Amino acid sequence: MRVCVVGSGGREHGLALALGRTAEVVVTPGNPGIPGSVATPPEEVDADLFVIGPEQPLVDGLADRLRADGRRVLGPGADGARLEGSKAFMKDLVRDAGVPTARYGTFAEVEPAVAFLRTLPGLYVVKTDGLAAGKGVLVTEDLDEAVDDVRRKLSGSSFGDAGRTVVIEEGLTGPEASVFVVCDGQRAVALPPAQDLKRVGDGDTGPNTGGMGAWCPVPFAGDDLADDVVTRFVTPTLTALRERGIDYRGVLYAGLMLTPEGPKLIEYNIRFGDPDSQVVLLRLTSDLADLLAAAADGDLTRAAPVTSSDEACVLVVAASEGYPASPRTGDRIEGLAAAAAVEGADVLCAGVGADAEGALVTKGGRVLDVVGRGPDVATARDRAYAALGHVSWPGMHHRTDVAADA
Structure with missing residues (x-):
């Protein structure tokens, strides 16, 4: 099988290594440090499977264009990509699906946003509705800081149009975990959980980033967590998507907070995470190319079980x-x-x-x-x-x- 990985970062390098165990891999556009990188646009690459790494091409409809040209693609169309492209859409959908998540509100004006902040118990989360490269989230215990962040986002001064609508959530407490779930539109297969660190400095200090480190396995999060995510989180989500006419064939990255009341969804991403997916993918001993091709074909029942190294x-x-x-x-x-x-x-x-x-x-x-x-x-x-x-x-x-x- 010849696989085209779309993207240029560490996630794509990790995907290329994991897929390269059983398949020929090209990466577009890649970078000079990733073997197999080519400057050819994905629409012009000859491959048996396309795996789209970053969220922006998915939000922009690359998977739709490739599928319209008869290509086999692992990645949602633009309709399903709204799960990450719009945090308000994601929160509304998981609420309708009955997925455990934090109390929230969506706002485009300052006064009602501030009024909602004042109803929260003291840990405030303010997110841009649109994409912000993993940097559009403020988590703070300081109400004044939260209010100031809302004002800057809604004015467009901090994140432009991506922040002109904000989602405000009640802060959750507990350890975090990431679970990547491969979906074929109806069924889902979870990979082992991982953990990552988002803040730039030691001791979780400084601003949020796209991720500064990760590890797998997670001692307190085993197979039970992965099974729970499929049963109570992803399967109801896929059902809600189908009810909206969306055939989701791709990865759902469930970012979880393991609260005292049980796991709750912080957010969904529509692709493998970066850098936490790398530590999951590099431990796999099963055939990743076969798994992703089966999902792209809408038939995970034919894929071999997921297995990982003890390392x-x-x-x-x-x-x-x-x-x-x-x-x-x-x-x-x-x-x-x-x-x-x-x-x-x-x-x-x-x-x-x-x-x-x-x-x-x-x-x-x-x-x-x-x-x-x-x-x-x-x-x-x-x-x-x-x-x-x-x-x-x-x-x-x-x-x-x-x-x-x-």
């Missing part, structure tokens, strides 16, 4: 100076070969470009995913940080506490 996997993101607000780019990356030579380590290229001499340079905020594998989380963590110790560029920063408590 643990820990990932640390190395970011550019200024990330997430204003990342600096163009710095030459040193030490990649030495990092990749560390036992049990992989280096995935995310925000990576090349200079005039062909050397790899920083091109985005999150530049590298440095992954360690081992018989347990502690060993995997040690290997990830050992590999990361070989890598450098001016202003590079990363968290030092990824999986420290796992």
